[in-house]
Amino acid sequence: MPEGPEVEVLVRHLAPLLRGRRIVSVEVRAPRVTRPTGADGLARGLVGAVFDHTTRRGKHLCFELLRPDAAGGMLVGHLGMTGRMYLQPATAGVPRHAVVVLELDAGRMVFEDSRRFGRLHLDRAVLEGLGPEPLGDGFTVEFLSKRLRGCRQAVKVRLLDQSVAAGVGNIYAGEILFLARIAPERPAGALRPDDVSRLHAAVREVLASAIATGAVLDLDFAGDGDRDGLFYFGRSGREPSGSGERFRVYDRAGLPCTECGTAIRRIVLAGRATGFCPRCQPD
């Protein structure tokens, strides 16, 4: 569920809270999320370490660590479908679906993940295969073009490949294609130069706009959320909720296209729900 923009918003929230905090103890309640490091390895690597900068790479959270002894290291997290990370007072109750709990010198960091598709480990190899940050300099039209070239896969599926544009997930892939006016089923390699150019611009626009939206919301990172689609972290403010207003195609099957009124259609690509407007996004 969390895609790059959600992770970015979370990282901005966590970074100043974590910096300088020392890890006192580690409790792994679901060992599978610590792969490939493993529960023991995680505890060994973390106890005594101090959080320094916290950044993002694609959908991964990167917690840079300082160690009194060695050269430091990096704790890498991924929220999977249902993951949350937040700080709570050490006196609070640990939630039912906590998978890893870090007791800090002040307070506690909880990684909660009911479906346990998430990860928290010390292996940075997962970052190696990622494509460039879509909002960074490395993500050029030429790069995108090269990654799509010769590929017969549907462009929507290609966009979900993290080696193409790190951080794009199912919801934003759909929104990006709507903005670019490209049918999701089009074979990636069949896009013409002007399609690729619009796609490139749409990737940046959709992701940047999602981050900007999330950055000003009053989010409750520990809350249950209200399945509002974008910021699955619950919101404590009184902003309008519901995905309908924020998304043009995601979860809008049967509803009128905001541009032309045509009913949005829903298809399945690579097992993922995909919405699109058959008129604005012709084959």
Add this chain to the structure above:
DNA sequence: ATGGCTGTTATCCG
């Protein structure tokens, strides 16, 4: 209430 849906991705198989 049973079955189908869900924002991810590693792995398996043809």
Add this chain to the structure above:
DNA sequence: CCGGATAACAGCCA
């Protein structure tokens, strides 16, 4: 090698 299907898991919804 490519691409589609499946599995990992729990909750929510119709």
